[in-house]
Amino acid sequence: MIDxxxxxxxxxxxxxxxxxxxxxxxxxxxxxxxxxxxxxAASKLLNSFIPQYSATVVNKLEANGYSVVGKTNLDAWCHxxxxxxxxxxxTLNPWNTDYLSGGSSGGSAAAVSAGIVDVAIGSETAxxxxxxxxxxxxxxxxxxxxxxxxxxxxxxxxxxxxxGVLAKDVVSATKVLKIISGNDPYDATSSNRETExxxxxxxxxxxxxxxxxxxNYLLPEMEKEVVDKTLGAIxxxxxxxxxxxxxxxxxxxxxxGVYTVVQRAEVSSNLARYDGIRYGxxxxxxxxxxxRRIMLGxxxxxxxxxxxxxxxxxxIRTLFNKDFDKLFExxxxxxxxxxxxxAPKVGVTKGQSxxxxxxxxxxxxxxxxGLPAVSIPCGFVRRLPIGLQIMGPQFSEGKILNVAxxxxxxxxxx
Amino acid sequence: xxxxxxxxxxxxxxxxxxxxYFEKQFDETFKIIDQFENLDTSKISETYSVIKTKNIMxxxxxxxxxxxxxxxxxxxxxxxxxxxxxxxxxxDNDR
Numbered sequence: 173m174i175d176x177x178x179x180x181x182x183x184x185x186x187x188x189x190x191x192x193x194x195x196x197x198x199x200x201x202x203x204x205x206x207x208x209x210x211x212x213a214a215s216k217l218l219n220s221f222i223p224q225y226s227a228t229v230v231n232k233l234e235a236n237g238y239s240v241v242g243k244t245n246l247d248a249w250c251h252x253x254x255x256x257x258x259x260x261x262x263t264l265n266p267w268n269t270d271y272l273s274g275g276s277s278g279g280s281a282a283a284v285s286a287g288i289v290d291v292a293i294g295s296e297t298a299x300x301x302x303x304x305x306x307x308x309x310x311x312x313x314x315x316x317x318x319x320x321x322x323x324x325x326x327x328x329x330x331x332x333x334x335x336g337v338l339a340k341d342v343v344s345a346t347k348v349l350k351i352i353s354g355n356d357p358y359d360a361t362s363s364n365r366e367t368e369x370x371x372x373x374x375x376x377x378x379x380x381x382x383x384x385x386x387x388n389y390l391l392p393e394m395e396k397e398v399v400d401k402t403l404g405a406i407x408x409x410x411x412x413x414x415x416x417x418x419x420x421x422x423x424x425x426x427x428x429g430v431y432t433v434v435q436r437a438e439v440s441s442n443l444a445r446y447d448g449i450r451y452g453x454x455x456x457x458x459x460x461x462x463x464r465r466i467m468l469g470x471x472x473x474x475x476x477x478x479x480x481x482x483x484x485x486x487x488i489r490t491l492f493n494k495d496f497d498k499l500f501e502x503x504x505x506x507x508x509x510x511x512x513x514x515a516p517k518v519g520v521t522k523g524q525s526x527x528x529x530x531x532x533x534x535x536x537x538x539x540x541x542g543l544p545a546v547s548i549p550c551g552f553v554r555r556l557p558i559g560l561q562i563m564g565p566q567f568s569e570g571k572i573l574n575v576a577x578x579x580x581x582x583x584x585x586x
Numbered sequence: 587x588x589x590x591x592x593x594x595x596x597x598x599x600x601x602x603x604x605x606x607y608f609e610k611q612f613d614e615t616f617k618i619i620d621q622f623e624n625l626d627t628s629k630i631s632e633t634y635s636v637i638k639t640k641n642i643m644x645x646x647x648x649x650x651x652x653x654x655x656x657x658x659x660x661x662x663x664x665x666x667x668x669x670x671x672x673x674x675x676x677x678d679n680d681r
Contacts (some may be wrong), residue, residue: 217672222661222662222663223652224658224659224662225652225654240616279606303589317636317637318604318636318637319637323588331634331635331636355645358652359640360642361635361637363637363639364639389636391667396608404607425621426621426622426624426625428618429618429619429620429621430613432618432619434618440596444596444597447675448664449663449664449671449672450659450662450663450671451662452662453661453664455597455599456599458598460604463598463604463608464608464611466596467589467592467593467596467608467612468612468615470592470595470596471587471592471612474592474595481619482631483617483624484622485622486633486634487627487630487633488622488625488627488630489632490627490630490631490632490633491627491630493633493636494640508620514613524616525611525615526614526615529618540636541636542636544639563675566636567636
């Protein structure tokens, strides 16, 4: 049974399932279609939308003994990194309700963090799983682009969107990732590569593993404690036999621009379908954030600006891919802090049109290159959790999960 | 940037306050995007997709499990008539 008072206090679920089927409880971000269960994307435009079919991810979970208990809050249309753009108000951080849970998968992160469920489904375009996982002190797994089907997920940035997992520990995350991964004929961008048995990778051994610590992810403006806790976590892996080398990547600040351009362009196209005719309310129900993104995307894609912005962004995306390819020739995984700091206070995003893009600066480079990444809790700063992120080449989910697992099993008490 | 023209293209209704607000915010956003100029991409091609697979085809067969009945398809529509979606008229019927 879900504690309704706790849910009300934290504003986690937008819809609770009246009588969940027998099974392992799981919370689903409200941008995944669930047959017969209201799905809103946290926008009043879809306030009373009841999907006629379920997302592939949901079907796979139900076929494997999981039961949907509710739909979690998010930034409206996933537009944000705070849940403050939700038309239903923000989800509060279970560690301290004066602070944000992060976003866009903030409801899913908080549902796990508050102990309501062991596992929740989220999605990430650039930081939307890792960010809230770090701020709420849970494990967040953003798979390789194309590893998990997008069918039935309300589209945001189609060349970036990745369904993934938020969980109380690495083993629970791994089990669910294994279930939801795999080819789906209904999603032409889903990979036909066979899914590996990720659980077999969880050996707890990182001896000889070559880890690149991304030096320039330790941003000059970061609090010293964030840097110290991050380095402390990496030291744990070093003591267990991993070989740590400091590396530099292409400046992540360029990823902010690439992400902004690509995502706004894809948003303007994806949200064109909301005409209020076949389902949902009309376009007057879009909130300010959605309008802003649609407008900017429309501008970026208009003739005369396409080369200047859109094509240029996609070229810089290539530079990021090449940069990562080169690094992965010498390293098994790359590590760094997940976010520049712990969760900020509720209300901080007011008037900040680029809040999410700036907050997610360390997640954006790997997201635009379609890489898998895990965020694992690595301590507290000002009594708020922070995360260590582990990134790998495409389809190296098993490897990065093992690094996270090894750290989880061996770190000293926070 | 002509905010009003963009809003029309995107089929959005903006109030006066929003128009001013967006204009200012877009300037801020383009300050970040304009940093692109620091990077030389003259010999670089675009990455529109990071997937390595190409030309995904399927047999041209109807997948019955995926088809919605007419009733189901219309279930979320604001207005339907004789099994069809009702839309606003787009043609002038005066002449």
